[in-house]
Amino acid sequence: MQNYQSIKESLINLEKEIQEKISSIIDVEHLKELYQDILGKKGRITEILKQLKDLSPEEKKEIGIIANQLKDQLTVLFKEKQVELEKKEIQESLQKEFFDILRPIKNRVGRIHPLSQIQYEVEDIFINMGFQIMEGPEVELDEYNFGKLNFTDDHPARDMQDTFWTEEGFLLRTHTSSVQVRAMEVLKPPFKIIVPGRVFRYEETDASHENTFYQLEGMMVDKNVSTANLIYIMKTFLSTFFEKDVTVRLRPGYFPFVEPGFELDIQCLICSGKGCQVCKYSGWVELLPCGLIHPNVLKAGGIDPQIWTGFAFGMGLSRLVMMRHSIEDIRHFLSGNIRFLEQF
Ligand code: PHE
Numbered sequence: 001m002q003n004y005q006s007i008k009e010s011l012i013n014l015e016k017e018i019q020e021k022i023s024s025i026i027d028v029e030h031l032k033e034l035y036q037d038i039l040g041k042k043g044r045i046t047e048i049l050k051q052l053k054d055l056s057p058e059e060k061k062e063i064g065i066i067a068n069q070l071k072d073q074l075t076v077l078f079k080e081k082q083v084e085l086e087k088k089e090i091q092e093s094l095q096k097e098f099f100d101i102l103r104p105i106k107n108r109v110g111r112i113h114p115l116s117q118i119q120y121e122v123e124d125i126f127i128n129m130g131f132q133i134m135e136g137p138e139v140e141l142d143e144y145n146f147g148k149l150n151f152t153d154d155h156p157a158r159d160m161q162d163t164f165w166t167e168e169g170f171l172l173r174t175h176t177s178s179v180q181v182r183a184m185e186v187l188k189p190p191f192k193i194i195v196p197g198r199v200f201r202y203e204e205t206d207a208s209h210e211n212t213f214y215q216l217e218g219m220m221v222d223k224n225v226s227t228a229n230l231i232y233i234m235k236t237f238l239s240t241f242f243e244k245d246v247t248v249r250l251r252p253g254y255f256p257f258v259e260p261g262f263e264l265d266i267q268c269l270i271c272s273g274k275g276c277q278v279c280k281y282s283g284w285v286e287l288l289p290c291g292l293i294h295p296n297v298l299k300a301g302g303i304d305p306q307i308w309t310g311f312a313f314g315m316g317l318s319r320l321v322m323m324r325h326s327i328e329d330i331r332h333f334l335s336g337n338i339r340f341l342e343q344f
Helices: 002-024 028-039 044-054 057-096 114-128 156-160 178-186 227-242 295-300 317-325
Strands: 191-200 212-222 248-252 258-267 284-293 309-316
Touching: 002 028, 002 044, 002 057, 028 044, 028 057, 044 057, 114 191, 114 212, 114 227, 114 317, 178 191, 178 212, 178 295, 212 227, 212 317, 227 248, 227 258, 227 284, 227 309, 258 309, 284 295, 284 317, 309 317
Parallel strands: none
Antiparallel strands: 191 212, 212 309, 248 258, 258 284, 284 309
16 A cells, blocks of 8 residues: 555656756757656656556556556647747747858759740851841830831831830830840941840730740841842741741831831741641741831931941740740740749
8 A cells, every 4th residue: 555655656746846847948958868767668657667566456557547647748748848949949040040042952953044045046146147246225215116216206006016114204115126226326337236135015915925025136237238138137047047948938017117018927847838737727927027227217326328228127036935845825934933944
C-alpha cells in the first residue's frame, strides 16, 4: 500500500515539477533534452513504472491509467512549448537576418525571350545588308507619331491606330514609324536603318491583338530608290530568315506616310500556296505593310524630295515570332508564364 501511494505521489509531483521546468526553458534544444529525461525510453516515467512489479493487479491498473494520462498531458505541454519556441526563433531571425528576395534561385538559368531572340536574328540579317540599328522613345510627341508622317490633325487614318494618351498630351507610340523623321533629322542621306521596338495600342485584346507588341521598322533613303529595291530587300530578308525561297506579292495599302503604299504578302510556307488553315485557304499570308516614303515626310525630316527618295516597311516582330514557332496566342509573350518561356 505504501508503495502504491508513493508511486502515485511521485507521478503527481512529477507533473508539477515538469510544468515549472518547461516554463523556464528558452530554446528548443533544451526542451528536447528535458523531453528525453522525462518521456524517453530511459526517462523518469519509465523508471517510476519499473517499481510497479510488486503491486496488485488492480493497483497496477490504476497507476497505469494515471501514468498514461500524465504522459498525454506532458506530451501536449511539450508540443505547445515547442511551437512557442519555434515561433520565437523565426521572429528573432527575421529581425536580425537580411533576406534577399532577388537572389537567383539555384539551377534556374534564365534565357533570352523568344521575341528578343528573333529580334537579334533579324537585326543580323539587315546589318549584313548594310543597315544601321536605331532606337526612339516609347513615350512620343504627336508630331513624330502622326503629324510629321503626313497625318493631319483630323485625318481619319489616325483612327486606324487607337492611341494611349498621357494627361500631359504625350502618347505611347503606336508604331515604330515614329522614328522615321527622328532618324532623318540626325542622319545624312544616303542611309539604311532598322528600328526594332515596343509599340502600344489601346485595343481590345484577343489571340492576335495585344495592347503592347513589337515591330521592326525599316527605311532606306538614297537616290532613285524604287519599289524594285523594296521588293529585292524584302525577298532577300525573307528567304534568309525562313531559309527557303519566298514568293511575295504586293497589294495596294493605304498609309499617309507612303506613296505608293502596299501590303506585302508571302506565299504560304506551310502549303506552298495550295491553301491550308494557316493561310485560311487563300495561299497567301499578309506579312508587312510598306511603300515609298511620301515627299511630305522627307520634307518634314529636312530632306529634299527632289533629290532623295526612299522606301519604308513595318514588320510585325511579334507576328513573325508567332509564325516561326507556331504560337497560337500573342498574349503568351508578356504573360510572364515560365512554362511558356522555357520552351525557347
Ligand atoms: N507603321 C505602320 C503600322 O504600324 C506600318 C508601315 C510602316 C506602313 C512603314 C508603311 C511603311 O501600321
